[in-house]
Amino acid sequence: MSRPVPRADRESQWLKGVLDLAVLAALAREGSAYGYGLLGSLAEAGLAGLKGGTVYPVLGRLEDEGLVRSEWVVGGAGPARRYFFLTAAGRAALDEGRTGWTAFAGRMTTALEG
Template sequence: MDTTQLLKGVLDLAVLAVLREEDGYGYDILRRLREAGLEEIGDASVYGTLRRLFAAGLLTTYVVPSETGPHRKYYSLNAAGRDQLTRSGKLWRSFATTMDTLLDDRGLAA
């Protein structure tokens, strides 16, 4: 199954979840998502999502200078982002439970 469409629907939630515990810069966030199991996620998708979440007021940014390369823009969850993570997480869990029930009822569960 192509996971591209599934990822589009949950990428905001995944990025917010990754930033819940620790701030991160673009490539770091991408790496953490891939390490969590989202190997197929594209660079442009993550950077676009970060820009969109920032524009929506869910993230704040700050720049950290680097002596060995370009400065890095770090992203951080703000109060609105934490609220959105909570709401979206509840919605996801409800949806996942519904899908599990549908699959279990039809003998399709793993």
């Protein structure tokens, strides 16, 4: 008999499927963000516990896909930071993702309650 999947593991798997969408949404809210600042924004949205080692590869992939762009910004009180910005293609992907997520969440609610 198999053991039930621990809640944290299950939620981790769910998050892997939608982290790109969460990052795009956070950038849309913030306008721009550097990696660790983005972690704070995601934590405020209820996704606490993410690490830079999780988010930076997502940002790199989104940049490779043309959904975000980045630039180095020199700060007065420390080293330069790499800021990420949503592109027009990223905004379109976010809109499409919101629509898809809403439909999927509705189907899951039906499946779970039905």
